[in-house]
Amino acid sequence: MQKINLKWKLAQKLEYKWWVQYLRKKNPAEYLANKIKYWEKVLTTIGDVVTIEPTSVILDAGCGPAGIFLAFPNHQVDAIDPLLDKYTQLSIFKPEKFPWTRFRTMPIEALSDVDQYDAIFCLNAINHVNDIDDCFKNLIQALKPGGTLIMSTDAHRHIFLKKIFQYLPGDMLHPIQLDVSEYAAFFDKYKVSLVKKILFKRMSIFDYYILIAKKPLVTLD
Secondary structure (H helix, E strand, C coil): CCCCCHHHHHHHHHHHHHHHHHCCCCCHHHHHHHHHHHHHHHHHHCCCCCCCCCCCEEEEECCHHHCHHHHCCCCEEEEEECCHHHHCCCCCCCHHHCCCEEEEECCHHHCCCCCCEEEEEEECCHHHCCCHHHHHHHHHHHEEEEEEEEEEEEEECCHHHHHHHHHCCCCCCCCCCCEHHHHHHHHHHCCCEEEEEEEEEECCCEEEEEEEEECCCCCCC
């Protein structure tokens, strides 16, 4: 059985509380409409290297209550997140309203699908996980040969601040604290090609990156 990091357990509790507080004064329909517009902007940004075909099978890994599954009503979508059962208590997340999506309450570390998905989105999630190595391995294993992994995350801009955040509770919601080169190194470790790195938003401590990788058609051991 996988060892559960206490930082991760705390982060999961805080994540749900954050959503409850964040949504307290928001209109659910308006919020979801704005979220769909945001995901459409992301898809436009990556459109030069990512093609979602009408027949593409999609995974939204670490989907949260309003993941990119919202933007694919005409596709077959799976969505996984360890907090989905709790998210049903939120006004914005009613699974029956998204019939194109199969929701599974599970962490990425428990994903065991093999060669299943044409495109996997892991957006704003990889820095929330318990075991980042297992997550990368599982996500890449779940991709079909030739499939695309689209990952986004906050990445540290400054080495000094990164070290502080790694050892002190400066960002309790995010157990993983890395810079973009460290995230990118996982693609090389698990033998997929990083085809594009997009700086989507610059902030004072973090840069928000979108990383796009392709799984080879033939895996060479």
